[in-house]
Amino acid sequence: MRTIELGAITVHRATELARWAFAPQDLFPGITPEQVADAGRRFGDRCVEPGTGRLILSIHSYVVRAPGLTLLVDPGNGNDKERPALLAHHRFHTDHLDRLGADPGEIDIVVSTHLHPDHCGWNTRLADGQWSPTFPRARYLFDRTEFETLAKLWESAPADPVAADVARMYEDSVLPVTQSGQAELVEPPHVVYQRGQERITLRQAPGHTAGHLVVEVTSGDRSAVIIGDVVHHPLQFAHPELAQLGDQDPERARSLRARLWSEFADRDVIVLPAHFPEPTAGRIVSGPDGFRYAWLDGGAG
Numbered sequence: 001m002r003t004i005e006l007g008a009i010t011v012h013r014a015t016e017l018a019r020w021a022f023a024p025q026d027l028f029p030g031i032t033p034e035q036v037a038d039a040g041r042r043f044g045d046r047c048v049e050p051g052t053g054r055l056i057l058s059i060h061s062y063v064v065r066a067p068g069l070t071l072l073v074d075p076g077n078g079n080d081k082e083r084p085a086l087l088a089h090h091r092f093h094t095d096h097l098d099r100l101g102a103d104p105g106e107i108d109i110v111v112s113t114h115l116h117p118d119h120c121g122w123n124t125r126l127a128d129g130q131w132s133p134t135f136p137r138a139r140y141l142f143d144r145t146e147f148e149t150l151a152k153l154w155e156s157a158p159a160d161p162v163a164a165d166v167a168r169m170y171e172d173s174v175l176p177v178t179q180s181g182q183a184e185l186v187e188p189p190h191v192v193y194q195r196g197q198e199r200i201t202l203r204q205a206p207g208h209t210a211g212h213l214v215v216e217v218t219s220g221d222r223s224a225v226i227i228g229d230v231v232h233h234p235l236q237f238a239h240p241e242l243a244q245l246g247d248q249d250p251e252r253a254r255s256l257r258a259r260l261w262s263e264f265a266d267r268d269v270i271v272l273p274a275h276f277p278e279p280t281a282g283r284i285v286s287g288p289d290g291f292r293y294a295w296l297d298g299g300a301g
Protein backbone atom coordinates (compact mmCIF):
# COMPACT_ATOMS: atom_id res chain seq x y z
CA MET A 1 0.00 0.00 0.00
CA ARG A 2 1.89 3.02 -1.26
CA THR A 3 -0.52 5.80 -0.34
CA ILE A 4 -2.62 6.01 2.80
CA GLU A 5 -5.50 8.45 3.23
CA LEU A 6 -6.38 9.97 6.56
CA GLY A 7 -9.23 12.42 6.05
CA ALA A 8 -7.87 15.28 3.93
CA ILE A 9 -4.25 14.09 4.35
CA THR A 10 -2.42 11.55 2.20
CA VAL A 11 0.82 9.83 3.12
CA HIS A 12 2.78 8.43 0.18
CA ARG A 13 5.70 6.05 0.58
CA ALA A 14 8.61 6.45 -1.85
CA THR A 15 11.18 3.68 -1.75
CA GLU A 16 14.80 4.67 -2.22
CA LEU A 17 16.12 1.13 -1.90
CA ALA A 18 13.82 -1.91 -1.88
CA ARG A 19 16.37 -4.46 -0.71
CA TRP A 20 18.99 -3.63 1.93
CA ALA A 21 20.04 -6.93 3.54
CA PHE A 22 22.14 -7.48 6.65
CA ALA A 23 23.44 -10.53 8.52
CA PRO A 24 21.26 -10.74 11.66
CA GLN A 25 24.23 -10.18 14.01
CA ASP A 26 25.35 -7.11 12.06
CA LEU A 27 21.96 -5.53 12.58
CA PHE A 28 21.20 -6.80 16.10
CA PRO A 29 24.45 -7.78 17.89
CA GLY A 30 22.53 -9.51 20.73
CA ILE A 31 20.17 -11.59 18.55
CA THR A 32 19.95 -15.28 19.51
CA PRO A 33 19.76 -18.23 17.08
CA GLU A 34 16.23 -18.85 18.42
CA GLN A 35 15.19 -15.29 17.52
CA VAL A 36 16.66 -15.68 14.02
CA ALA A 37 14.65 -18.89 13.60
CA ASP A 38 11.58 -17.10 14.99
CA ALA A 39 12.01 -14.34 12.35
CA GLY A 40 12.11 -16.97 9.60
CA ARG A 41 8.98 -18.66 10.94
CA ARG A 42 7.01 -15.44 11.42
CA PHE A 43 7.94 -13.49 8.32
CA GLY A 44 9.21 -15.97 5.76
CA ASP A 45 10.98 -14.51 2.76
CA ARG A 46 9.32 -11.11 3.10
CA CYS A 47 11.82 -10.14 5.78
CA VAL A 48 14.36 -12.97 5.80
CA GLU A 49 16.40 -13.76 2.69
CA PRO A 50 16.01 -17.40 1.62
CA GLY A 51 19.32 -19.26 1.57
CA THR A 52 21.44 -16.65 3.34
CA GLY A 53 19.21 -15.95 6.37
CA ARG A 54 20.00 -12.26 6.06
CA LEU A 55 17.37 -9.82 7.35
CA ILE A 56 15.84 -7.73 4.57
CA LEU A 57 15.43 -4.00 5.09
CA SER A 58 14.48 -1.20 2.70
CA ILE A 59 14.89 2.57 2.78
CA HIS A 60 11.75 4.70 2.46
CA SER A 61 10.81 8.37 2.42
CA TYR A 62 7.29 9.65 3.06
CA VAL A 63 5.54 12.51 1.27
CA VAL A 64 2.69 13.87 3.39
CA ARG A 65 0.18 16.11 1.63
CA ALA A 66 -2.33 18.16 3.58
CA PRO A 67 -4.40 21.05 2.16
CA GLY A 68 -1.84 23.85 1.78
CA LEU A 69 1.21 21.80 2.85
CA THR A 70 3.58 19.25 1.30
CA LEU A 71 5.89 17.69 3.86
CA LEU A 72 8.76 15.30 3.16
CA VAL A 73 9.78 13.02 6.01
CA ASP A 74 13.16 11.25 5.87
CA PRO A 75 14.64 12.23 2.52
CA GLY A 76 16.75 9.04 2.36
CA ASN A 77 20.44 8.29 1.90
CA GLY A 78 21.10 10.58 -1.07
CA ASN A 79 23.47 10.14 -3.99
CA ASP A 80 27.25 10.52 -4.20
CA LYS A 81 27.83 10.73 -0.44
CA GLU A 82 31.26 9.60 0.70
CA ARG A 83 30.86 7.22 3.67
CA PRO A 84 34.06 5.15 3.64
CA ALA A 85 33.47 3.68 7.12
CA LEU A 86 29.70 3.26 6.78
CA LEU A 87 29.80 1.22 3.60
CA ALA A 88 26.07 0.45 3.58
CA HIS A 89 25.60 4.20 2.92
CA HIS A 90 28.53 4.80 0.60
CA ARG A 91 28.13 6.35 -2.88
CA PHE A 92 24.50 5.61 -3.73
CA HIS A 93 23.37 6.29 -7.30
CA THR A 94 19.60 5.91 -7.42
CA ASP A 95 16.75 7.72 -9.19
CA HIS A 96 14.94 8.23 -5.87
CA LEU A 97 14.32 11.91 -6.55
CA ASP A 98 12.50 11.08 -9.81
CA ARG A 99 10.36 8.50 -8.03
CA LEU A 100 9.58 10.60 -4.95
CA GLY A 101 6.05 11.40 -6.11
CA ALA A 102 6.61 15.14 -5.67
CA ASP A 103 8.66 17.73 -7.49
CA PRO A 104 11.52 19.13 -5.34
CA GLY A 105 10.03 22.62 -5.78
CA GLU A 106 6.73 21.46 -4.28
CA ILE A 107 8.16 20.52 -0.89
CA ASP A 108 7.33 23.08 1.82
CA ILE A 109 8.90 21.35 4.82
CA VAL A 110 11.55 18.63 5.21
CA VAL A 111 11.88 16.68 8.45
CA SER A 112 14.35 13.96 9.34
CA THR A 113 13.28 11.61 12.13
CA HIS A 114 16.96 11.75 13.10
CA LEU A 115 20.30 12.68 11.65
CA HIS A 116 21.75 9.43 10.37
CA PRO A 117 22.95 9.15 6.75
CA ASP A 118 19.94 7.24 5.42
CA HIS A 119 17.49 9.82 6.83
CA CYS A 120 18.93 13.18 5.77
CA GLY A 121 21.18 12.49 2.77
CA TRP A 122 18.79 13.86 0.14
CA ASN A 123 18.66 17.16 2.05
CA THR A 124 21.34 18.09 -0.47
CA ARG A 125 22.60 17.06 -3.87
CA LEU A 126 25.79 17.64 -5.77
CA ALA A 127 25.56 20.53 -8.24
CA ASP A 128 28.71 21.91 -9.90
CA GLY A 129 30.89 20.21 -7.30
CA GLN A 130 28.95 21.81 -4.39
CA TRP A 131 26.40 20.37 -1.98
CA SER A 132 23.21 22.39 -2.48
CA PRO A 133 19.77 22.08 -0.87
CA THR A 134 17.68 19.66 -2.97
CA PHE A 135 14.39 21.33 -2.05
CA PRO A 136 14.74 25.00 -2.97
CA ARG A 137 11.66 26.41 -1.21
CA ALA A 138 11.59 24.11 1.80
CA ARG A 139 12.12 24.90 5.43
CA TYR A 140 14.18 22.09 6.97
CA LEU A 141 13.10 21.37 10.56
CA PHE A 142 15.65 19.82 12.92
CA ASP A 143 15.20 18.68 16.49
CA ARG A 144 17.36 21.07 18.53
CA THR A 145 19.01 18.30 20.61
CA GLU A 146 19.76 16.23 17.51
CA PHE A 147 21.19 19.19 15.62
CA GLU A 148 23.34 20.52 18.47
CA THR A 149 24.73 17.07 19.32
CA LEU A 150 25.78 16.60 15.70
CA ALA A 151 27.22 20.11 15.35
CA LYS A 152 29.36 19.48 18.44
CA LEU A 153 30.62 16.20 17.02
CA TRP A 154 31.57 17.91 13.75
CA GLU A 155 33.39 20.72 15.61
CA SER A 156 35.46 18.10 17.47
CA ALA A 157 36.84 16.76 14.13
CA PRO A 158 36.68 13.13 15.33
CA ALA A 159 39.41 10.68 14.32
CA ASP A 160 37.28 7.55 14.74
CA PRO A 161 36.29 6.51 11.19
CA VAL A 162 32.57 6.01 11.91
CA ALA A 163 32.32 9.30 13.82
CA ALA A 164 34.24 10.97 10.99
CA ASP A 165 31.61 9.72 8.51
CA VAL A 166 28.84 11.14 10.71
CA ALA A 167 30.71 14.46 10.88
CA ARG A 168 31.08 14.36 7.09
CA MET A 169 27.31 13.82 6.87
CA TYR A 170 26.79 17.02 8.89
CA GLU A 171 29.07 18.84 6.50
CA ASP A 172 27.51 17.60 3.25
CA SER A 173 23.85 17.15 4.25
CA VAL A 174 23.08 19.59 7.09
CA LEU A 175 25.51 22.51 6.96
CA PRO A 176 24.55 23.58 3.39
CA VAL A 177 20.95 23.89 4.54
CA THR A 178 21.86 26.07 7.52
CA GLN A 179 24.09 28.18 5.26
CA SER A 180 21.22 28.74 2.80
CA GLY A 181 19.05 30.00 5.70
CA GLN A 182 16.55 27.14 5.32
CA ALA A 183 17.17 25.38 8.66
CA GLU A 184 14.91 25.82 11.68
CA LEU A 185 15.45 24.22 15.09
CA VAL A 186 12.37 22.92 16.89
CA GLU A 187 11.65 21.48 20.32
CA PRO A 188 9.00 18.75 20.21
CA PRO A 189 6.17 18.29 20.73
CA HIS A 190 5.90 20.60 17.75
CA VAL A 191 2.70 20.99 15.74
CA VAL A 192 3.61 21.35 12.06
CA TYR A 193 0.04 21.56 10.77
CA GLN A 194 -3.43 21.96 12.20
CA ARG A 195 -6.58 22.54 10.23
CA GLY A 196 -10.02 21.22 11.20
CA GLN A 197 -9.59 17.69 12.50
CA GLU A 198 -6.28 17.17 10.69
CA ARG A 199 -3.03 17.58 12.58
CA ILE A 200 0.65 16.76 12.01
CA THR A 201 2.86 16.69 15.12
CA LEU A 202 6.55 15.98 15.74
CA ARG A 203 6.89 13.95 18.94
CA GLN A 204 10.06 13.15 20.88
CA ALA A 205 11.18 9.52 20.63
CA PRO A 206 14.74 9.35 22.03
CA GLY A 207 16.79 6.16 22.21
CA HIS A 208 18.12 5.36 18.75
CA THR A 209 19.51 8.91 18.91
CA ALA A 210 19.11 11.57 21.61
CA GLY A 211 16.88 13.78 19.47
CA HIS A 212 14.96 11.15 17.48
CA LEU A 213 11.41 12.16 16.56
CA VAL A 214 8.35 10.47 15.18
CA VAL A 215 5.82 12.23 12.96
CA GLU A 216 2.23 11.70 14.00
CA VAL A 217 -0.43 12.38 11.36
CA THR A 218 -3.97 12.44 12.74
CA SER A 219 -7.44 12.94 11.35
CA GLY A 220 -10.13 12.70 14.01
CA ASP A 221 -9.49 9.47 15.88
CA ARG A 222 -7.42 7.88 13.09
CA SER A 223 -3.68 8.26 12.91
CA ALA A 224 -0.49 7.16 11.19
CA VAL A 225 2.94 7.40 12.75
CA ILE A 226 6.11 7.75 10.68
CA ILE A 227 8.31 6.02 13.18
CA GLY A 228 11.85 6.29 11.75
CA ASP A 229 14.39 4.02 13.39
CA VAL A 230 12.45 3.32 16.59
CA VAL A 231 12.08 -0.08 14.89
CA HIS A 232 14.20 -1.73 12.17
CA HIS A 233 12.59 -5.14 11.82
CA PRO A 234 9.14 -6.50 12.76
CA LEU A 235 10.82 -9.01 15.09
CA GLN A 236 11.17 -6.07 17.50
CA PHE A 237 7.41 -6.03 18.19
CA ALA A 238 7.67 -9.42 19.93
CA HIS A 239 11.18 -8.58 21.15
CA PRO A 240 11.38 -4.85 21.99
CA GLU A 241 14.62 -5.55 23.87
CA LEU A 242 16.44 -6.32 20.59
CA ALA A 243 18.84 -3.41 20.24
CA GLN A 244 19.92 -2.36 16.78
CA LEU A 245 23.66 -1.75 16.31
CA GLY A 246 23.05 1.99 15.87
CA ASP A 247 20.86 2.41 19.00
CA GLN A 248 22.84 5.04 20.89
CA ASP A 249 21.08 4.28 24.20
CA PRO A 250 19.77 0.70 23.97
CA GLU A 251 17.86 0.78 27.28
CA ARG A 252 16.09 3.99 26.36
CA ALA A 253 15.32 2.60 22.90
CA ARG A 254 13.89 -0.57 24.47
CA SER A 255 11.69 1.26 26.96
CA LEU A 256 10.46 3.61 24.21
CA ARG A 257 9.51 0.62 22.02
CA ALA A 258 7.69 -1.06 24.93
CA ARG A 259 5.80 2.16 25.70
CA LEU A 260 4.85 2.90 22.06
CA TRP A 261 3.76 -0.69 21.33
CA SER A 262 1.37 -0.48 24.33
CA GLU A 263 0.13 2.95 23.22
CA PHE A 264 -0.51 2.00 19.57
CA ALA A 265 -1.67 -1.62 19.92
CA ASP A 266 -5.23 -2.57 19.00
CA ARG A 267 -6.07 1.00 17.91
CA ASP A 268 -6.54 2.59 14.49
CA VAL A 269 -2.89 3.61 14.35
CA ILE A 270 -0.97 2.79 11.16
CA VAL A 271 2.75 2.36 11.70
CA LEU A 272 4.99 3.59 8.86
CA PRO A 273 8.56 2.39 9.43
CA ALA A 274 11.59 3.66 7.55
CA HIS A 275 13.08 0.25 6.86
CA PHE A 276 10.40 -2.47 6.56
CA PRO A 277 10.17 -4.06 3.12
CA GLU A 278 6.96 -3.66 1.17
CA PRO A 279 4.12 -3.40 2.02
CA THR A 280 5.80 -1.71 5.02
CA ALA A 281 2.74 -0.30 6.78
CA GLY A 282 0.87 -2.17 9.48
CA ARG A 283 -0.84 -2.09 12.84
CA ILE A 284 0.35 -3.41 16.19
CA VAL A 285 -1.73 -6.14 17.74
CA SER A 286 -1.45 -7.46 21.28
CA GLY A 287 -1.80 -11.14 22.09
CA PRO A 288 -1.02 -13.71 24.76
CA ASP A 289 2.62 -13.91 23.58
CA GLY A 290 3.16 -10.14 23.41
CA PHE A 291 2.90 -7.84 20.44
CA ARG A 292 2.93 -8.70 16.76
CA TYR A 293 2.67 -6.79 13.48
CA ALA A 294 -0.41 -6.97 11.26
CA TRP A 295 0.74 -5.86 7.80
CA LEU A 296 -1.90 -3.83 5.99
CA ASP A 297 -1.98 -6.43 3.20
CA GLY A 298 -2.89 -9.11 5.74
CA GLY A 299 0.51 -10.87 5.73
CA ALA A 300 1.60 -12.85 8.77
CA GLY A 301 3.47 -10.99 11.47
Ligand SMILES: [Zn+2]
Binding pocket: 116, 118, 119, 229, 274, 275
Ligand atom coordinates in the same frame (compact mmCIF):
# COMPACT_ATOMS: atom_id res chain seq x y z
ZN1 LIG B 1 17.81 4.28 9.34
